[in-house]
Amino acid sequence: MAEKLIGKDIAPPDLVAKITGRAKYAEDFRAEGMVFAKMLLSPMPHARVRRIDTSRAERMEGVVGVLLPDDVPQPEPPAEPVLAREPVFEGQPVLAVAAVTEQIAADAIEQVRVDFEPLPFVLDPLDSLRPGGPNAHVQGNVRVRGEDGTEWRDHKWTETDFAAAATADRLPMGEPVVEWSRGDVDAAFANAEVIVEETIVHQSLTHHPMEPRTSMAYWQNGKLFAFTSTQSTARTKGALANALDMDPEDVVLVAEYCGGGFGSKISGSTLMRLPAIFSRKINRPVMLRVTRYEETYIGRARPGFQGWVKMGFRGDGKVTALDLYLVEEGGAYGSGDNGTAGVVADLTYQPDNVRVRSVSVFTNTPPKSAQRGPGGAQIISMLEPILDKGARELGMDRLEIRKLNAPRPDVRFGPRDMGLTSVHAVEALAQGGEAFGWEEKKVLSGRRNGTKVTGVGIGLSPYTAGSRGYDGLLLLRPDGKLQVHQGIGNLGTHSIADTARPAAEILGLDWDQVEIVWGDSSRGLPRSSVQAGSQTTHAHTRANHAAATDARSKIQEIAAGTLGGAPGDYVLDGGRVFHRSNQSRGMSFGQVAERAIELGGTYDGHVLPEDIHAETVAAAGGLAGQGLMGVARDNYGGDGGVYSWVAGFAVVELDVETGIVDVTEYTGYADCGTVVHPRSLGAQILGGSIQGMGMAMSQRWVFDPKWGVPLAKRLYTARPPGILDVPLEMSWGAVGIPDPQTPVGAKGIGEPPVGAGAAAIASAVADALGGRCLCRTPLTPDIILAELEGLEPPFSRTATHVG
Numbered sequence: 001m002a003e004k005l006i007g008k009d010i011a012p013p014d015l016v017a018k019i020t021g022r023a024k025y026a027e028d029f030r031a032e033g034m035v036f037a038k039m040l041l042s043p044m045p046h047a048r049v050r051r052i053d054t055s056r057a058e059r060m061e062g063v064v065g066v067l068l069p070d071d072v073p074q075p076e077p078p079a080e081p082v083l084a085r086e087p088v089f090e091g092q093p094v095l096a097v098a099a100v101t102e103q104i105a106a107d108a109i110e111q112v113r114v115d116f117e118p119l120p121f122v123l124d125p126l127d128s129l130r131p132g133g134p135n136a137h138v139q140g141n142v143r144v145r146g147e148d149g150t151e152w153r154d155h156k157w158t159e160t161d162f163a164a165a166a167t168a169d170r171l172p173m174g175e176p177v178v179e180w181s182r183g184d185v186d187a188a189f190a191n192a193e194v195i196v197e198e199t200i201v202h203q204s205l206t207h208h209p210m211e212p213r214t215s216m217a218y219w220q221n222g223k224l225f226a227f228t229s230t231q232s233t234a235r236t237k238g239a240l241a242n243a244l245d246m247d248p249e250d251v252v253l254v255a256e257y258c259g260g261g262f263g264s265k266i267s268g269s270t271l272m273r274l275p276a277i278f279s280r281k282i283n284r285p286v287m288l289r290v291t292r293y294e295e296t297y298i299g300r301a302r303p304g305f306q307g308w309v310k311m312g313f314r315g316d317g318k319v320t321a322l323d324l325y326l327v328e329e330g331g332a333y334g335s336g337d338n339g340t341a342g343v344v345a346d347l348t349y350q351p352d353n354v355r356v357r358s359v360s361v362f363t364n365t366p367p368k369s370a371q372r373g374p375g376g377a378q379i380i381s382m383l384e385p386i387l388d389k390g391a392r393e394l395g396m397d398r399l400e401i402r403k404l405n406a407p408r409p410d411v412r413f414g415p416r417d418m419g420l421t422s423v424h425a426v427e428a429l430a431q432g433g434e435a436f437g438w439e440e441k442k443v444l445s446g447r448r449n450g451t452k453v454t455g456v457g458i459g460l461s462p463y464t465a466g467s468r469g470y471d472g473l474l475l476l477r478p479d480g481k482l483q484v485h486q487g488i489g490n491l492g493t494h495s496i497a498d499t500a501r502p503a504a505e506i507l508g509l510d511w512d513q514v515e516i517v518w519g520d521s522s523r524g525l526p527r528s529s530v531q532a533g534s535q536t537t538h539a540h541t542r543a544n545h546a547a548a549t550d551a552r553s554k555i556q557e558i559a560a561g562t563l564g565g566a567p568g569d570y571v572l573d574g575g576r577v578f579h580r581s582n583q584s585r586g587m588s589f590g591q592v593a594e595r596a597i598e599l600g601g602t603y604d605g606h607v608l609p610e611d612i613h614a615e616t617v618a619a620a621g622g623l624a625g626q627g628l629m630g631v632a633r634d635n636y637g638g639d640g641g642v643y644s645w646v647a648g649f650a651v652v653e654l655d656v657e658t659g660i661v662d663v664t665e666y667t668g669y670a671d672c673g674t675v676v677h678p679r680s681l682g683a684q685i686l687g688g689s690i691q692g693m694g695m696a697m698s699q700r701w702v703f704d705p706k707w708g709v710p711l712a713k714r715l716y717t718a719r720p721p722g723i724l725d726v727p728l729e730m731s732w733g734a735v736g737i738p739d740p741q742t743p744v745g746a747k748g749i750g751e752p753p754v755g756a757g758a759a760a761i762a763s764a765v766a767d768a769l770g771g772r773c774l775c776r777t778p779l780t781p782d783i784i785l786a787e788l789e790g791l792e793p794p795f796s797r798t799a800t801h802v803g
Helices: 015-020 102-110 125-129 159-168 185-190 233-243 270-282 292-298 337-349 376-394 398-405 425-436 438-444 501-507 536-563 589-599 614-621 678-697 752-768 781-788
Strands: 035-041 047-053 063-067 093-099 113-118 142-146 149-153 178-182 194-202 215-220 223-228 251-254 286-288 304-313 319-329 353-361 452-464 471-476 482-485 514-517 570-573 576-579 582-588 628-633 643-655 661-671 729-734
Touching (some): 047 093, 125 353, 185 304, 194 376, 337 353, 376 452, 376 678, 398 425, 425 729, 438 452, 471 501, 536 589, 576 589
Parallel strands (some): 482 514
Antiparallel strands (some): 047 113
């Protein structure tokens, strides 16, 4: 549909505010009488609070109040409490103190005395699965589906399971909690030309958003005013209201900017409730500024996997069988990345026969949650080197084996036998390979220059890329400007502006005639998707397209009613509506907005569609009578899941004396439908791929196995890639074929680049090692050197949290 705005590079509306420092993040807000809160964190990985003495802290000058576990709801485990009586990981908040300055609050925390009773803890899921092994929660170590929903289980494997694995030097595989299959896997392996079998490990790593999850809150006339860091503004308002048992209309949420979340702040965070509850108790505004040290504990982490895979190939390279077993480190409150991982593996390699088994185990480590491509990024980085190994044994080109096994438009996959709206993974591989120069680059494999050996790798990574059925809300004002109201959050991905482009296109407006309204629920924000899972571009180009279509019809009706003729006779362009036979026979949009206010009813928002969400009804109600309103639910429908793809290609140089890997070149090529904003798309593809490189090469949790405490507590101890780690040569491209089931043709792209970047690096390192798959991430110098020098690594093949 694009002509004027879709597919063009346009500066985002928040650019000047960010450059000049006027952009206000959660910790930049102030309120009269505001005090500062500091938290006391558990020093143990699992403990019970026996007694708390705050008397000395409360006597300090400047201390305003104390918040204890008894002051906050204590949900049934494994739900996360705001403050815990039984902390299940080191760093979990136990209490908070508020004072007139942050320094006084911090000093007061040092005066609090807490009597902790140590409890058994577990860091490695395999330790918990052993007979008699410790559990992360007193209730058990896994949650399983029962007749009355999910329930706790003390899930243990047998000594025989572990003994058999030790003999075979592989992952032990006892009774799974989740299992699904298709076809006859054992028969397929019996007939396979080549079989590759490996134990695979992906260590957990922290999210590291630039902005910690700081929040400030106060109460006024029965309403809560909350300022927080979140990925999804409208949905966070609802989440906060629900957590505090409030009517959503009694909550005003302000979240204009978010300095990153990567899945850890999808609907805010548990911690955002603390200032709200504390403020209600002491009747003063409360600011909770979270330090980087605290963020590393309280923020989220990508779950780790200990796994085993067996992949069978036909003589021509077709994957005929895939058998996958995953043990997931679920952290303190559990995770579901193991389920997604199996689905993504089935989708990417399209095996004729597949079996997926898994168990997610609670551990006494910081909470785990979705992180950019959850489940998919881990499994792709683990399995792509396995596919390479099969290609080498078959004597096949590594790009060709991917093109052979990548899904086509008639794809079916997963335990629910899903299909997709569109898939052009083969095109992404082919076009990306050409742009990268695969035929020329692959001959560099194994080439040595001094101490450095060249490796070349590929990674093909998919992930969900859209959802349906959300609301759009527009207001055409008497000054002729169009307001597009956005309930999505502002993470710096340009979504708040880019998804509004279809509205301007349909109404024939230039971009300088459009104003984006976001980040403050008091300004009227419609029902929106969470900004996660790459839903936003697909969901809200559709929603805003629907609202603009509604507005266009109303504009044409007003023009016809005022100037004569039929609505279909009128054209919209440049802020005017005019008869197609005579441009002078028209009205300005400002005149149309004034006429809409006079007419009232559906035209100015006093009468609303019956199918829009209650949140949108409330938002539109606050705007009624201010201009011509376009409001509609996305009813375009669709059949199948929405997925995007990135094919990543990398060149690395591995120093055989130090084990250090330098990434010298990278190309990412995407299948994401219509390109809405080229410059932003390039940033997503390359930025996400770099994040994946960190996952593959440097980032991880490291724990002291005796005391159960983390050793990587700072940014630099689990460092993401910096500017000196970025390849000098980076390029990107897009297939650009529109998705046929959305009017704009666009799909999301935030998730797939991570797996592509990680897998391309893992594959390239294996290539530099002569095809030897180390089959674990991150690929740090010590692990690589042990392989190069033929040494036994200082830990077992399945060990996790190692440094």
